[in-house]
Amino acid sequence: MDTRRMERLGLDTSVIGMGCWQIGGSWGEVPESDALATLHAAADAGVTFFDTADVYGNGRSEQLVGRFRRERPAGSVFVATKMGRRADPHVAGAYTLDNFRAWNDRSRANLGMDTLDLVQLHCPPSPVFTTQATYDALDTMVAEGRMRAYGVSVERCDEALAAIERPNVASVQIILNAFRLKLLEEVLPAAVAAGVGIIARVPLASGLLSGRYTADTEFAVDDHRSYNREGASFDKGETFSGVPYDVGIAAAQEFAGLVPEGVTPAQFALRWIVDTPGVSVVIPGARNAEQARANAAAGSLPPLSASQRDAVAALYDRRIREHVHASW
Structure with missing residues (x-):
């Protein structure tokens, strides 16, 4: 597994991590035994970075990650969690120090950690990113020993750029695929210049880039790929990256044609991200140990060639750009 430095965190991390939304909820049910086996399979394959959130399964994901962490050698697992989506209503005014402390207390209990490795604001309303009080409160949380560092998870590029300007933001999590x-x-480029880590989420466009789905694929009613295609529950960019499903299926079929022999479309898609500067x-x-191992294997594949990257860019320009580029 290749590793990479996150400068502001002072952390060397595996280039392939694991997102733990699926083991919490909104992707159909994953039994506890399967969830733990998946986490351990990822770690056994060299994954060191695990990302969760307090709202995934209403705390279930954090609890499972905390249990898994206690079962691994000390210092071998880095946990990033997120806070803010518990606010009801989810408005900028809810992002206060008092609420941060309450959310943080809950996450520390779920994870069984006195000091959290990394806490990210979970796609807050845009004004939060330009409010000085937000960062003052986060700095206070670090000073109180509640967390080692903080970052942000964003929907939009302008939100990311606003956060990168802040001197103590360690990481930005954003959709990239x-x-x-x-x-x-x-x-x-701005993140590289500032030494801010970039955590790439939704790397397979909610599974589209795996090449496993067709126009006739049906998803469970409790799967966000059924109920959130138009953003009914949260930003629609989180579901299939905001690409209309029929467009995405056609583009994914063409994408699969770019994949070399011996590599799956999902691994090719992950390696494309790993090779992206920044x-x-x-x-x-x-959802299972087999998927976790296959994902991790992308971290040791050879880099993509210039011609392969050019082909991906051309596909995007031809089929995808008009549907997403102006929106986020």
Whole structure:
């Protein structure tokens, strides 16, 4: 497994991490035994970075990650969690020090950690990113020993750029995959210049880039790929990267044609992200141990060639750009 430095965190992380939304909820049910086996399979394959959130399964994901962490050798697992989506209503005014402390207390209990490794604001309303009080409160949380560092998870490139300007923001989590390329223009160069880590989420466009789905694929009613295609529950960019499903299926079929022999479309998609300058770690989800191992294997594949990257860019321009580029 290749590793990469996150400068502001002072952390060397595996380039392939694991996103733990799937083991919490909103992707159909994953039994506890399967979830733990998936986490351990990822770690056994060299994954060191695990990303969760307090709202995934209403705390279930954090609890499972905490249990898993206690079962691994000390210091071998880095846990990033997120806070803010518990606010009801989810408005900028809810992002206060008192609420941060309450959310943080809950996450520390779920994870069984006195000091959290990394806490990210979980896609807050845009004004939060330009409010000084937000960062003052986060600095206070670090000073109180509640967390080692903080970052942000964002929907939009302008939100990422606003956060990168802040001196103590350690990381920005943002959607990046072969169907979402806008952040290559400004966000990634700015992050490199500032030493801010980039955590790439939704790397397979909610599974589209795995090549496993067709126009007739049906998803469970409790799977966000059924109920959130138009953003009914949260930003629609989180579901299939905001690409209309029929467009995404056709583009994914063409994408699969670019994949070399012996590599799966998912691994090719992950390696494309790993090879993108400025990316620190990519966090695919997994529902079982086999998926976790396959994802991790992308971290040791050879880099993509220039012609392969050019082909991905051309596919994006031809099929995807008009649907997503102006929106996020």
